[in-house]
Amino acid sequence: MALRLQQTGKYVVLSFFAFVSIYPIFLMIASSFKTKQEITTHPLGLPSRFSLENYISVWQKVHFADYFVNSLTISAVSVLLILLVSSMAAFYVARYSFRWNGFLLFFFMLGLMLPMKLAISPLYMMMLKLKLLDTHASLIIVYVAGHISFAVFVFYGFFRTLPKDLDQSARIDGCNDFQVYYKIVLPLMRPAIATVSIVDLIGIWNDFFYPLIFIKSTELGTIPLGMLTLFGEYDTDWNLLFCGLTLSSLPMILAFLFASRQFIEGMTTGAVK
Template sequence: MKTSMGGKAVQYVVAYLFMLVALYPIVLMVASSFKTNMEIFTSPLSLPKAFSFETYQKLWEVVPFADFLWNSIFVSLMSVLLITIFSAMAAFYLARFSFKWTAALYFVFLLGLMIPVKLGIVPLFLLMKSLNLLNSLWSLILIYTASGIPVAVFILTGFFRTLPVELEEAARIDGCNNFQVFWRVLLPLIRPALATVVIINFIHAWNDFFFPLIFIQEDTLKTIPVGMMVLFGEYETDWSLLFAGLTLSALPMIGVFLMASKQFMEGLTAGAVK
C-alpha cells in the first residue's frame, strides 16, 4: 500500500513539473506584454512593476491588428469547417462502402500524407493566379483545406471502421437512409476524432507563415503570423508590443483547444454509454 501511495506521489510530482514547464513560457509571454522594453531587458524573468493596458491599446494603433485577427479567424474557421465536412463524408464512404476502387481511392488520400504540399508551391502559385485568387483569403482557405483533408480522412476512416455495423442496420430498419445514418447515428459517436481533426487543422492554419507570405501582399489581408513581422524594425524592435500581439493571438487558439477538448471528453462518455 505504501509503495502504491509513493508511486502515485511521484507521478503527481512529475505531472506538476511538466505542467510548470509547459505553462512557464505562456506566463512569461503574458507578463512581458505588460512591461516596458527597459523592464524586459533588465528583469526578463520577473513580474511587471505595474500592470497597464497601454501596450495593448498602442498595439491596435500602431498596426491593423484587428484586420490581422479577423483574417486569421476567418481563414482558420473556414478551413476547419470545410475539412471536417468533406473528410467526414469521404471517410464514411471509404469505411462503409466496398467497391473495387475503394482501396485505390483510400491510397490517393494517403499520398497526401506522404507528399509535402510546399513542394508544389510553384504550380499552386500559377493555379491561384489563373483563378484570380492571388491576394485573397480564399487562396489560403483552399490550400489549407486540400492539405488537411488527407490527415482528417486517415483519422476518421479508422474511427468509422471501429463502430459496430449493427448500429447502421438498426437505423435502416427504422427507415433511415445513408445520409441519416451518417448524420444522426455515426457522426455523434466519432466526436473524439472530430475534435482531434479540429485541433490539428486549426493550429496548422492559425500558425502558418509560409503560404500567407507567398499569396498575400496587401497589409489588411495578412494573417497574424505575417502581420506581426511589421513589429520587427530594421534597427530596433518594440518587444512589449510584440509580446502583447503574441498574447492576443494565442487566446483564440487556446479557446478552440479547450472547447474541442471538452467535446473530446463528452464524445468518449457518450460512446461508452451507447
C-alpha cells in the same frame, strides 16, 4: 512507505513537466505588460505595474482587429470545409466496399507523406492563372487540400470502430445513406471531430508560410503577417510583440478547452442506451 515514495516521485516528475510547459506561456503573458526596457533588463521578472497600454498600442499600431478577423475567417471556413469533406469521404470509404476502395484510401494517405510546400511553385502558378492571388480563397483552398488527408485518416479509423448494425438499423427505419451519416454517425463523431478541429485549427491559425506567398495586401493579411511588422531593421518592439502573441493565442486556448470538453463528453456517450 515505498508506495508513498513512488507516488511522490510521480507527482514531482509530473509537476516538473507541467511547470516546463506552462512557464513559457506565463512568461509571454507577463512580458506583454512590461515596457521595452523592462524586457531587456529583467526578461524573467514580473512587470513593475500592470497596464493595458501595450494592448491598446498594438491594437492601434498593428491594426490587430483586421488581422484577427482575417485569421478567424480563414481558419473557421477552412476547418468547416475540412470536417465536411473529409468526414463524408471517410464515411464512404469505411462503410462501403467497392473495387477501388483501397486505392482511394491510399490516395488520401499520400497527402500525409508528401508535404505540399514542395509544390509551392505549381501552386503559385495555379493561383495566378485562376486569378486567386491576394485573396482569402487561395489560402482556404490550400489549407483544405493540405489538411484533408490527416482528417480522412482520423475519421476512417473512427468509422471502422463503429458497428455496421447501426447503419442497418437506421436503413430499416427508413433512413437513406446521407441520413445515416447525418443522423446516426455524425453525433457519435465528437471525439474525432474535436481531434481534427483542434489540430487543423492550430496549424492554420499559426501558419506564416502560405499567407506570405499568396497574400500581398496589408488589409488581407493574417496575424502572423501582422506580427512581422513589429520586427524593425534595427529595433524590435518586444513588448508589443508579446501583446500580439498573447492576443493571438487566446482563441487557441479557448478552442482547446472547448474541444477537450467535447472530447470527454463524446467518449462517455454510448451508441446504445
